[in-house]
Amino acid sequence: MPATLSRRAPRRFWGWGNADSVLDAREQAITQLLLARIGTAQAERPEPRIEEFSMPAPRISAPPALAAQFSASPLDRLNHSSGKSYADCARMWLRQAPTPPDWVAFPEDEQAVIDILDWAQAQNVAVIPYGGGSSVCGGVEAAVGDGYAGTVSLDLERLNRVLEVDPLSRAARIQAGALGPELAAQLKPHGLALRHFPQSFEFSSLGGWIATRAGGHYATQYTHIDDFVESTRLVTPCGVIQTRRLPGSGAGPAPDRLVLGSEGSLGVLTEAWMRLQLPPRFRASASVQFSDYPRAVECVRALAQSGLNPSNCRLLDPQETLFAGVGTGSASMLVLGFESADHPLQAWMGRALELVGEFGGSYDQAAVARSMAEEHSDVHRQGAAGAWRDAFLRMPYWRDPGVGLGVIMDTVESAVTWDRFAEFYAGVKRDIARAIKQATGQDVLLSCRMTHLYPDGPAPYFTFATRSADGSVASALAAWREIKQAANEALVAHGGTITHHHAVGRDHRSGYEREVDPLFRRMLAAAKHTVDPQGILNPGVLFDPCGRALGLTGALLP
Ligand SMILES: Cc1cc2nc3c(=O)[nH]c(=O)nc-3n(C[C@H](O)[C@H](O)[C@H](O)COP(=O)(O)OP(=O)(O)OC[C@H]3O[C@@H](n4cnc5c(N)ncnc54)[C@H](O)[C@@H]3O)c2cc1C
Numbered sequence: 369m370p371a372t373l374s375r376r377a378p379r380r381f382w383g384w385g386n387a388d389s390v391l392d393a394r395e396q397a398i399t400q401l402l403l404a405r406i407g408t409a410q411a412e413r414p415e416p417r418i419e420e421f422s423m424p425a426p427r428i429s430a431p432p433a434l435a436a437q438f439s440a441s442p443l444d445r446l447n448h449s450s451g452k453s454y455a456d457c458a459r460m461w462l463r464q465a466p467t468p469p470d471w472v473a474f475p476e477d478e479q480a481v482i483d484i485l486d487w488a489q490a491q492n493v494a495v496i497p498y499g500g501g502s503s504v505c506g507g508v509e510a511a512v513g514d515g516y517a518g519t520v521s522l523d524l525e526r527l528n529r530v531l532e533v534d535p536l537s538r539a540a541r542i543q544a545g546a547l548g549p550e551l552a553a554q555l556k557p558h559g560l561a562l563r564h565f566p567q568s569f570e571f572s573s574l575g576g577w578i579a580t581r582a583g584g585h586y587a588t589q590y591t592h593i594d595d596f597v598e599s600t601r602l603v604t605p606c607g608v609i610q611t612r613r614l615p616g617s618g619a620g621p622a623p624d625r626l627v628l629g630s631e632g633s634l635g636v637l638t639e640a641w642m643r644l645q646l647p648p649r650f651r652a653s654a655s656v657q658f659s660d661y662p663r664a665v666e667c668v669r670a671l672a673q674s675g676l677n678p679s680n681c682r683l684l685d686p687q688e689t690l691f692a693g694v695g696t697g698s699a700s701m702l703v704l705g706f707e708s709a710d711h712p713l714q715a716w717m718g719r720a721l722e723l724v725g726e727f728g729g730s731y732d733q734a735a736v737a738r739s740m741a742e743e744h745s746d747v748h749r750q751g752a753a754g755a756w757r758d759a760f761l762r763m764p765y766w767r768d769p770g771v772g773l774g775v776i777m778d779t780v781e782s783a784v785t786w787d788r789f790a791e792f793y794a795g796v797k798r799d800i801a802r803a804i805k806q807a808t809g810q811d812v813l814l815s816c817r818m819t820h821l822y823p824d825g826p827a828p829y830f831t832f833a834t835r836s837a838d839g840s841v842a843s844a845l846a847a848w849r850e851i852k853q854a855a856n857e858a859l860v861a862h863g864g865t866i867t868h869h870h871a872v873g874r875d876h877r878s879g880y881e882r883e884v885d886p887l888f889r890r891m892l893a894a895a896k897h898t899v900d901p902q903g904i905l906n907p908g909v910l911f912d913p914c915g916r917a918l919g920l921t922g923a924l925l926p
Contacts, residue, residue, distance in 0.1 A: 373439040382416040382460035383768035413772040426470035428518035431487040444472040448521035451503030454778040458845040469510040469521040492517045497632035499576030502568040505873030512907040530554035544575025544637040560644040575637040581629040583869030587681040591820040604635035604899035632906035646709035652717040653739040653748035656702040656729040664700045667727035672821040680705030687815035692759040774839040782864035785825040795862040803854030807847035827868040
């Protein structure tokens with residue numbers, strides 16, 4: 369049996385990145401600094417090795433006609449046993465494979481996807497669609513209960529091509545398994561780009577973005593992948609749903625709206641037509657300091673309501689500047705940016721900085737001027753804003769060494785209207801800090817940045833880091849479960865959503881069930897029942913797996 373059927377560079381099954389990725393000296397220093405602040409002993413622990421995991425034999429046989437596309441190798445099963453949340457990585461450090469699927473399928477084409485669903489339906493096998501596996505909410509774990517004969521993780525990596533480009537409408541038909549860098553490289557020769565950059569860009573796929581309604585780097589206007597989707601193609605156990613390519617339509621409820629955020633529970637996305645853009649020629653950037661956080665929040669609200677639509681407008685609270693290694697923790701920082709393929713941005717940045725001035729923000733005027741001085745400038749990669757950008761992209765790598773030392777590092781994110789923000793910010797921080805104190809007895813580093821902004825409210829994103837009292841991963845994981853439950857509760861109780869862009873998966877289902885009207889959930893269950901009558905698709909995300917037949921009389925009834 370080959371070690372893997374994957375054709376991609378080997379991934380690190382217990383953390384972020386490729387198997388051979390390492391931290392550079394600067395990153396190691398920042399990591400050590402963070403560990404020291406958390407009070408963790410810095411002795412290294414041996415990284416998990418594949419030989420340390422025992423894997424039960426598959427409970428079912430692979431379909432003979434598709435056997436060449438099925439793998440039961442320990443590495444493939446381990447890599448597909450979970451996503452990349454803190455709990456996923458902690459379980460790997462404990463040498464406990466989360467929930468390995470019986471098989472991992474690597475379909476060569478859409479017909480193979482159809483055949484696998486037919487086989488799975490006939491054999492009572494649960495199918496978990498898998499893109500890049502970067503889910504942080506239990507979206508790809510084969511935790512489906514015991515009502516199935518077996519489980520298959522359906523990895524779309526071989527469906528990773530840009531199939532067609534329409535330069536006139538500026539759109540492309542792209543296969544769903546393409547990872548961010550793969551689709552960007554194929555679009556580049558056409559002079560076009562999708563410009564959707566989630567932090568997980570390197571290791572997440574188009575299908576995963578659509579299935580989870582991912583949030584990209586644009587802070588305003590094109591916040592979710594939704595805004596770039598022109599049409600979708602979904603393979604379901606009952607047939608294929610192809611939506612039409614249209615720039616807009618008022619013809620009833622939009623079918624793509626049901627596909628977006630369906631998290632693999634309604635079908636397998638095989639391709640989508642995506643709206644593209646020209647790469648930016650003009651940029652303008654500023655890094656603004658505020659000594660007063662509430663004033664900074666007012667400023668950001670004014671910017672969000674100004675109609676200027678900055679591409680970047682991320683407010684870091686004082687603690688967040690510490691986390692990112694771009695501040696001392698005494699002032700807030702606003703990373704402000706505009707980009708355009710069409711026009712210089714002096715007027716936009718000028719007006720934004722007037723607003724910044726009105727609310728007491730300070731910035732380096734010369735640096736702002738430099739950022740706009742030339743076309744194709746890379747000044748936005750320099751200075752404090754550039755340092756923040758680098759830290760943002762590399763931060764996922766920094767978490768890994770700490771997990772093995774009993775450090776708990778995680779994020780929760782939400783969105784809330786401006787009228788509730790002040791209470792939400794204070795309440796969520798208070799509740800999470802209290803839960804951490806109770807669960808670990810430790811203090812916490814707890815910070816917030818706004819990832820996306822709307823005229824009617826921000827999307828706050830909280831990061832916390834603490835450690836278990838005894839330094840063990842087992843007690844850290846037990847504590848994390850309590851903290852996570854309290855955080856989920858806090859987000860919804862203080863008026864926010866359980867998730868702005870990380871999706872529901874299995875870990876956020878309790879909050880989702882609280883925030884969505886029961887009648888809507890029954891309506892959605894009816895839709896699932898229509899395309900997946902036997903409930904084989906990703907049981908446990910969005911819906912309770914016990915309601916698998918979804919006859920609308922079981923567990924789904926509120
Ligand atoms: C370090 C890190 C940073 C992150 N940053 C961001 C961020 O900036 N913005 C953001 O929105 N999210 C972020 N995430 C979360 C995650 O990257 C997103 O949810 C992403 O959209 C998942 O894409 P994926 O291809 O990895 O999907 P997977 O993890 O493989 O799957 C996620 C869900 O989508 C379903 N799915 C995947 N592919 C398909 C398909 N082809 N058809 C049907 N269903 C499918 C799966 O069944 C599962 O329910 C981050 C995660 C990590 C670990």
